[in-house]
Amino acid sequence: MEMMNWLPEHSAALQDLRARGLSYSEIADTINATFNTAYTRNAALSRAQRMGLAGLDRPEPSLPGHLELPKPVLPELTRIGRLRDVQAEPKLDPLHYPKIFTELVEMPQLRCAAVAPRHLSLLDLKPGDCRYPYGGDADGETMTFCGHPRRPGSSYCSPHFRLSRDPEASARPVLNDAWLQAVGAI
Structure with missing residues (x-):
């Protein structure tokens, strides 16, 4: 595994792009295009974690509906007029x-x-x-x-x-x- 040292300019760009809400894949692509580097998504994520940027405050996905979970489909209720709150065993x-x-x-x-x-x-x-x-x-x-x-x-x-x-x-x-x-x- 090749060791890559992040230059201060790269870390600053990572912090700025993260603040704009880009995904780590997009951050890596932008830094690579700007500084002619070869960082991967995982390298950007790891560096952000070491800098204290990666946490639970994940930005919204860049693609709409990307992280949305499918809603459960309820069976048709023919005999019961309404749904009751019942805890399933x-x-x-x-x-x-x-x-x-x-x-x-x-x-x-x-x-x-x-x-x-x-x-x-x-x-x-x-x-x-x-x-x-x-x-x-x-x-x-x-x-x-x-x-x-x-x-x-x-x-x-x-x-x-x-x-x-x-x-x-x-x-x-x-x-x-x-x-x-x-x-x-x-």
Whole structure:
């Protein structure tokens, strides 16, 4: 980056042009044309800040409507005769702020397989044993596993495999209307 020193004449011209209400781009162009320099808009702005000229008292834009913000478009009100001053509540994004349920949800009746588990620990399981878990729900309760011979291509024995695969539930889509409504997506 090339260091440019502002001469006192250039600084005086900057102060004078700023007082006339020119933009910093116009100030840089005028100083460059007058003194045969190569100042940029940012150089003029930085110099004005160092001189204490650049502040909140920004002059009006040189182009009409340049800094005007667009006015919000209000929807047509057909049923309401007048607008009321209503403060809009911020709407939460359901994907970032999940809904908190305060009502009690009734748990479905659990199904069970018609098999008496062997209740093996994880260390006692062999490669061909069923890994369907039992227990471990409460704090400090040990978890055991079924331990019967497992079905080929599965981690479970045949009764536990059928228990873990509900044909009705697997036929339904995962994102059904009830789930989407629960998370506030619809």
